[in-house]
Amino acid sequence: MPGKEVKENVLTNQNCDVLVVGAGISGLVSAREILKADPGLKVLIIEGKNRVGGRTHTVELKCAGGETEKWDIGGQWVGKTQTHIIDLIKELDLETYDQYSEGTKWIQIGNSKHREYDSRFPIIDKTGNTDTGADAIRITGGTQQISQKLCGIIGWDKIHLNQALLKLNFLDENDDDTLVEAIIQSTLDETKISKITAKRVILAIPPAECSKIRFQSPLPFDKKQFFDGCYQGNFIKFVATYETPFWREDGFSGEIFSMGFTNNPRETHPLYSVLDATTATGKSALVGFCNNETWSDSTPKARKEAVLKDLARFLGDKALKPIDYVDKDWGQEIFTGGCPTGIIPAGNMAGLARAREPWKTIHFAGTEMATVWIGYMSGGVQSGLRASHEVLLKLGNKNVNWDYLNTDWNFAGKMVDYFEIFNDTKIAIFHQRIDNKTLCEKIARVRSEKNDDDPFVVLNLTILIDKYFQWKRELPRVKPFYAVKCNDDPLILRTLGALGCGFDCASKNEINKILKLNIVGPEKIIYANPCKTRGFVAHADQVGIRRMTFDNVEELLKVKQFHSNPEMILRIAVDDPTATIQMGMKFGCDPVSVAPNLLQKALELQIKVVGISFHVGTGCKEPFTFETAIKHSRDLFDFGIQLGHHMKVLDIGGGFPGFDTDHISLTKIANVVNCALEKYFPVEGNYEIIAEPGRFFAAAPMSVVTNIISSVKVPASRITRKKSDANKDGFMYYVNEGTYGYFNCKFYEHYCPPGEPLFPNPLKDGKLFHCTVWGPTCDGLDQMEESSMKRNLEVGEWLYYPNMGAYTLSTATTFNGFKNPKIYYFIDEKSL
Numbered sequence: 001m002p003g004k005e006v007k008e009n010v011l012t013n014q015n016c017d018v019l020v021v022g023a024g025i026s027g028l029v030s031a032r033e034i035l036k037a038d039p040g041l042k043v044l045i046i047e048g049k050n051r052v053g054g055r056t057h058t059v060e061l062k063c064a065g066g067e068t069e070k071w072d073i074g075g076q077w078v079g080k081t082q083t084h085i086i087d088l089i090k091e092l093d094l095e096t097y098d099q100y101s102e103g104t105k106w107i108q109i110g111n112s113k114h115r116e117y118d119s120r121f122p123i124i125d126k127t128g129n130t131d132t133g134a135d136a137i138r139i140t141g142g143t144q145q146i147s148q149k150l151c152g153i154i155g156w157d158k159i160h161l162n163q164a165l166l167k168l169n170f171l172d173e174n175d176d177d178t179l180v181e182a183i184i185q186s187t188l189d190e191t192k193i194s195k196i197t198a199k200r201v202i203l204a205i206p207p208a209e210c211s212k213i214r215f216q217s218p219l220p221f222d223k224k225q226f227f228d229g230c231y232q233g234n235f236i237k238f239v240a241t242y243e244t245p246f247w248r249e250d251g252f253s254g255e256i257f258s259m260g261f262t263n264n265p266r267e268t269h270p271l272y273s274v275l276d277a278t279t280a281t282g283k284s285a286l287v288g289f290c291n292n293e294t295w296s297d298s299t300p301k302a303r304k305e306a307v308l309k310d311l312a313r314f315l316g317d318k319a320l321k322p323i324d325y326v327d328k329d330w331g332q333e334i335f336t337g338g339c340p341t342g343i344i345p346a347g348n349m350a351g352l353a354r355a356r357e358p359w360k361t362i363h364f365a366g367t368e369m370a371t372v373w374i375g376y377m378s379g380g381v382q383s384g385l386r387a388s389h390e391v392l393l394k395l396g397n398k399n400v401n402w403d404y405l406n407t408d409w410n411f412a413g414k415m416v417d418y419f420e421i422f423n424d425t426k427i428a429i430f431h432q433r434i435d436n437k438t439l440c441e442k443i444a445r446v447r448s449e450k451n452d453d454d455p456f457v458v459l460n461l462t463i464l465i466d467k468y469f470q471w472k473r474e475l476p477r478v479k480p481f482y483a484v485k486c487n488d489d490p491l492i493l494r495t496l497g498a499l500g501c502g503f504d505c506a507s508k509n510e511i512n513k514i515l516k517l518n519i520v521g522p523e524k525i526i527y528a529n530p531c532k533t534r535g536f537v538a539h540a541d542q543v544g545i546r547r548m549t550f551d552n553v554e555e556l557l558k559v560k561q562f563h564s565n566p567e568m569i570l571r572i573a574v575d576d577p578t579a580t581i582q583m584g585m586k587f588g589c590d591p592v593s594v595a596p597n598l599l600q601k602a603l604e605l606q607i608k609v610v611g612i613s614f615h616v617g618t619g620c621k622e623p624f625t626f627e628t629a630i631k632h633s634r635d636l637f638d639f640g641i642q643l644g645h646h647m648k649v650l651d652i653g654g655g656f657p658g659f660d661t662d663h664i665s666l667t668k669i670a671n672v673v674n675c676a677l678e679k680y681f682p683v684e685g686n687y688e689i690i691a692e693p694g695r696f697f698a699a700a701p702m703s704v705v706t707n708i709i710s711s712v713k714v715p716a717s718r719i720t721r722k723k724s725d726a727n728k729d730g731f732m733y734y735v736n737e738g739t740y741g742y743f744n745c746k747f748y749e750h751y752c753p754p755g756e757p758l759f760p761n762p763l764k765d766g767k768l769f770h771c772t773v774w775g776p777t778c779d780g781l782d783q784m785e786e787s788s789m790k791r792n793l794e795v796g797e798w799l800y801y802p803n804m805g806a807y808t809l810s811t812a813t814t815f816n817g818f819k820n821p822k823i824y825y826f827i828d829e830k831s832l
């Protein structure tokens, strides 16, 4: 079909608004998007191949019943979380069906025998969750239709096939908005060169192909280095059709994962992975990849024989007789050069964000330039949307969709060096250190420009890392086990785990969360909840967690019944009466009158007690409480050892401040703790000293920014409740994040710092008014600041709240339908 349009579509020298290079999914999405925003713009698309679709290629094969049917020999599967491609598939009215995966799957690696396995490779993703996998869904009729349908919308007359971009010249090198001249060569007649002058060019081609383009003025070094460093992967894809899905009949799913050696340990069998490729219409086939390092050099005939023989090793001899067979060595495909995607070599990742940035009037799309699902069709769509909206912005179009532009971070320009993606979370990496407030100012400015007044949160991983090292410096003998309940953000957990921290978990879900993140093993988890559910105790046993706290006999009996090998830690109650929240009324037994009996009872039940724990109260203000508790612990160690318990663990709990104040700091507590340890648990005793800090780590890295959504002038007396203020002005401010969200810490933690205007206002600074700050819900309890003094603030202004990471996110609700704010993660490069 496309071939016909090309021949009539002769390319002549001409001017246009936008030249798109590459008629793969990415280039076509960007062209379609630009024309959707302004059909009056002149957009041309050139494509080096004689077809559209790029790395998607659908071919027709003979199949059962003497019929023919279509199969993908290029990009094929999509997954539920690949929202960009899923949305496009829906928009183009394409039908989808599920990848078949029932039955036995085979695996063989290296010299090992082939064996069955359970995992649904490759229908799993990084998180092991099949729902979020990349290979769960197929498109009826093949994926090349995506590009063909897009061409239908754009207009085939705008697509010029067999036209290769050779060179780009800037017509005025000193002008950042310079026109670009593209030198284009026909691949059918190499003597035919066309020149297109464009206001903007979108390069939607793989990085290795970008590297072959000549630029009149040299590419910026970081871009050049990035493009030159990327090379394409190297798989050969094959499809074999069969009369029946005989493997299903034999109880096999058709799924094979293999990198097995032949008799020669340096030579691999051809198969890398295989899946059932039976179509929506029920035509049976197998699809797979082989590694082209070994097999690219053989003839297609020899390769086919080897592939079929290898299939028969797993699925039986019926595999030897396909109705039809096709394979494609993508390494040999001109303008693509490999499969499935560009490989970004180690060390080159840092250049990715800069490679993506526009350079003068040239914009960069293509799946390798995406920020989510890089290398997949979905990444092609996302990068195409981003590049097209960059162009629309520069052309002054009103229909720019800011969501595609990642502008929340663009403000920082060159300050953001690059981004790392962890699961689906984007972390901005800064060259230089930036503090939370400055970052919030920058984000708020861009948001205000976009009329986006949603509240937001910043999480500074550099502060978290600094806190960890501060802890190591000040309390060198005490190993921190972070209290997950305080803030269970996966990046906080992941960062602390990577630094060597253990974890204090309070429930099965917290335990599972830590184990699923795969950051530490069960030996680095303490189940520090003295009253546990029976099922949770059994679960702790199943997953290998032995250390658990207790403070009563019932708990000992429960543990005896439901855990095969516990190591119990007795929690005693020693409270700082001035702490923000005392724990002793709920947990911990009396160290003098009850604790010795519990040690005795454990002995009778033959349960090992390995240590003593306490929690002086969250927000402790009196460091000497630690000394008292450590002394009690010593007495109980002595008593326990006398009884025959192998006492070795002292757990000094939490209570450490999230940030320093005039009254309390980690240093003040550390001075007392270190001396007490020296006195009661000297180094020679080889004790294991641990703690369960929560707030200390989580509070300072996070700041919250809210926006004023309403401002009501009232007599100040309504706020201060003093009649004498009746003639003064006061203000009630309503902001869009409240106590049912992050500010719940006001109730649970008795903590809510006064919000500070994020930006100064020379006209209003200076004069302060009494004010109340209310959250956005309809509940009267939703009040963050009852009475504080602030300058007069207008609707749309931002309020900044620092140190908001402890017991905020983990308890925030969506009451009244308010979503939790977006979190911006960042770190400075030197902390990595």
Ligand SMILES: Cc1cc2nc3c(=O)[nH]c(=O)nc-3n(C[C@H](O)[C@H](O)[C@H](O)COP(=O)(O)OP(=O)(O)OC[C@H]3O[C@@H](n4cnc5c(N)ncnc54)[C@H](O)[C@@H]3O)c2cc1C
Pocket: 021, 022, 023, 024, 025, 026, 027, 046, 047, 048, 049, 052, 053, 054, 055, 056, 073, 074, 075, 076, 077, 078, 163, 164, 165, 166, 204, 205, 206, 209, 237, 330, 334, 335, 336, 338, 339, 340, 341, 365, 366, 367, 368, 375, 376, 377, 378, 379, 380
């Ligand atoms: C065998 C195979 C299996 C895959 N499996 C999957 C899968 O199951 N799921 C998935 O999501 N993704 C898969 N992928 C990846 C997916 O196909 C790609 O990520 C996606 O199609 C890339 O789209 P794109 O528009 O960014 O690039 P491309 O499709 O590569 O398009 C770029 C276009 O630019 C053209 N071009 C290059 N240089 C020039 C030049 N100098 N002048 C003019 N034109 C030029 C090329 O010919 C090409 O048409 C697979 C890829 C392959 C090859």
Ligand SMILES: Cc1ncc(COP(=O)(O)O)c(C=O)c1O
Pocket: 483, 486, 504, 528, 529, 615, 617, 618, 619, 653, 654, 655, 656, 692, 693, 694, 695, 696
């Ligand atoms: C058992 C236990 N350990 C540790 C902590 C963490 O305390 P903090 O955040 O005060 O350090 C808590 C908080 O509730 C807790 O219950």
